[in-house]
Amino acid sequence: DVKVTQSSRYLVKRTGEKVFLECVQDMDHENMFWYRQDPGLGLRLIYFSYDVKMKEKGDIPEGYSVSREKKERFSLILESTSTNQTSMYLCASSYLGQGLNTEAFFGQGTRLTVV
Amino acid sequence: DQQVKQNSPSLSVQEGRISILNCDYTNSMFDYFLWYKKYPAEGPTFLISISSIKDKNEDGRFTVFLNKSAKHLSLHIVPSQPGDSAVYFCAGFDSGTYKYIFGTGTRLKVLA
Numbered sequence: 001d002v003k004v005t006q007s008s009r010y011l012v013k014r015t016g017e018k019v020f021l022e023c024v025q026d027m028d029h030e031n032m033f034w035y036r037q038d039p040g041l042g043l044r045l046i047y048f049s050y051d052v053k054m055k056e057k058g059d060i061p062e063g064y065s066v067s068r069e070k071k072e073r074f075s076l077i078l079e080s081t082s083t084n085q086t087s088m089y090l091c092a093s094s095y096l097g098q099g100l101n102t103e104a105f106f107g108q109g110t111r112l113t114v115v
Numbered sequence: 116d117q118q119v120k121q122n123s124p125s126l127s128v129q130e131g132r133i134s135i136l137n138c139d140y141t142n143s144m145f146d147y148f149l150w151y152k153k154y155p156a157e158g159p160t161f162l163i164s165i166s167s168i169k170d171k172n173e174d175g176r177f178t179v180f181l182n183k184s185a186k187h188l189s190l191h192i193v194p195s196q197p198g199d200s201a202v203y204f205c206a207g208f209d210s211g212t213y214k215y216i217f218g219t220g221t222r223l224k225v226l227a
Contacts, residue, residue, distance in 0.1 A: 045216070058214070097214070103164060105161070
């Protein structure tokens with residue numbers, strides 16, 4: 001079974017704090033993704049990476065950065081949190097090839113509240 | 116520009132009946148379309164996918180239909196069960212960019 005593990009289920013941070021969200025996958029997947037889920041807005045792509053040290057901006061990268069130093073680990077960094085970053089953050093990974101087995105596997109999510 | 120749209124935020128269906136969830140897209144570069152199911156406080160789980168060159172894919176109670184000319188896909192669940200109550204997301208995958216683009220989701224409630 002593919003496992004994508006996010007380091008925290010729930011986090012509460014004060015405005016201006018720095019936050020690291022860690023994600024680890026155990027299936028040797030090339031692709032890794034960070035999304036946020038907000039009511040009425042669905043899942044929006046923040047950043048993704050298709051290889052170690054590679055990163056690409058998604059649809060809403062402002063206020064975020066990422067790090068991928070090892071293939072299995074993809075970190076999302078919020079340099080200075082703001083209340084509009086209160087959200088559910090979801091990490092995912094997928095195989096790089098083509099074919100019907102292109103589904104992304106998600107972690108359990110991190111509910112971040114910024115006060 | 117929303118590339119994947121789910122215009123119905125919610126749907127209620129009686130247990131045993133058919134649930135039909137709809138999704139429209141604008142990006143012609145999507146190679147695959149996927150449906151995910153999400154329970155509260157959990158990550159989405161993959162349900163079923165369809166290649167852009169197919170018009171139907173079936174897996175047990177779940178069938179996905181793709182109408183490429185209308186840029187429309189739908190997920191049919193027959194028969195619906197109370198455990199199917201969740202938020203359903205459709206997504207398009209572009210193998211050129213490696214990106215999955217998700218819709219806004221439809222909350223399905225199956226009434227016992």
